[in-house]
Amino acid sequence: MHLGRVLGTVVATRKTEGLEGVRMLYVIGLDEHGNERGEPFVAADTTQAGPGDVVHLTGSREAALAMPEPFVPVDSAILAIVDHVGDRDAESLRTPPPPASKPRAKKGGAR
Amino acid sequence: MILCRVGEPVVSTVKHPRIAAQTVFVVHPIEADGSDAGESFLAVDHAQAGPGDHVVVLREGNGIRQILGDDKSPIRCLIVGVVDAIDVQAEGA
Numbered sequence: 521m522h523l524g525r526v527l528g529t530v531v532a533t534r535k536t537e538g539l540e541g542v543r544m545l546y547v548i549g550l551d552e553h554g555n556e557r558g559e560p561f562v563a564a565d566t567t568q569a570g571p572g573d574v575v576h577l578t579g580s581r582e583a584a585l586a587m588p589e590p591f592v593p594v595d596s597a598i599l600a601i602v603d604h605v606g607d608r609d610a611e612s613l614r615t616p617p618p619p620a621s622k623p624r625a626k627k628g629g630a631r
Numbered sequence: 632m633i634l635c636r637v638g639e640p641v642v643s644t645v646k647h648p649r650i651a652a653q654t655v656f657v658v659h660p661i662e663a664d665g666s667d668a669g670e671s672f673l674a675v676d677h678a679q680a681g682p683g684d685h686v687v688v689l690r691e692g693n694g695i696r697q698i699l700g701d702d703k704s705p706i707r708c709l710i711v712g713v714v715d716a717i718d719v720q721a722e723g724a
Contacts, residue, residue, distance in 0.1 A: 521672060521673040521674065521675075522672045522673055523641070523657075523673065551670070551671060552638060552657040567646075567647065569645075576643060576655065576673060578705045578706070578707050579707060580707065581692055582692045582704075582705045582706065582707040583705065585704065586649070586705035590703055597705065599646065599647040599650055599705060600645060600646040600650065600655075601643055601644070601645040601646075602641055602642070602643050603642050604640075604641070604642040605639050605640075605641050606638070606639025606640065606657075606682075607639075
């Protein structure tokens with residue numbers, strides 16, 4: 521489980537069975553100081569989070585268990601919208617999200 | 632299970648119902664001597680741990696679901712013990 525920041529929303533009309541109605545967000549991992557970590561990825565949302573929100577993510581089988589229907593093809597899910605990490609409020613962990621229409625370019629890098 | 636040092640609490644108001652009553656901490660993996668050993672992550676507390684404590688963290692969802700008695704828990708990392716001491720046999724001793 522780790523922290524992340526929501527970069528934007530993902531819209532997909534044609535989806536695998538089980539993903540109907542599942543809200544998907546474009547997210548990047550964060551450390552506890554708000555520094556970005558790794559490459560962005562797509563996570564299913566259970567909290568109505570939006571772009572700019574700092575979130576608590578879970579992965580693997582546990583991500584599918586977070587969904588209303590637990591046998592779904594989901595490997596990353598948002599469990600909570602973070603208000604504070606220690607003394608720092610989520611505002612101080614936020615940086616302005618890039619425009620949702622222009623996903624950031626990425627090059628290499630291990631995850 | 633790995634050794635970690637407990638960092639700051641992570642406070643959320645909007646939470647998945649299955650973690651709504653749980654305390655979440657940033658935890659930092661450590662070596663037996665207390666030095667840092669990798670990237671921090673989030674863990675749910677199940678041992679009344681607090682910031683600065685050295686703890687044992689379980690990172691296996693099925694074991695966690697057994698401990699919590701909740702077969703649909705989405706928790707992946709759980710603090711299962713507070714470490715009092717670690718004795719490591721010196722090499723060659």
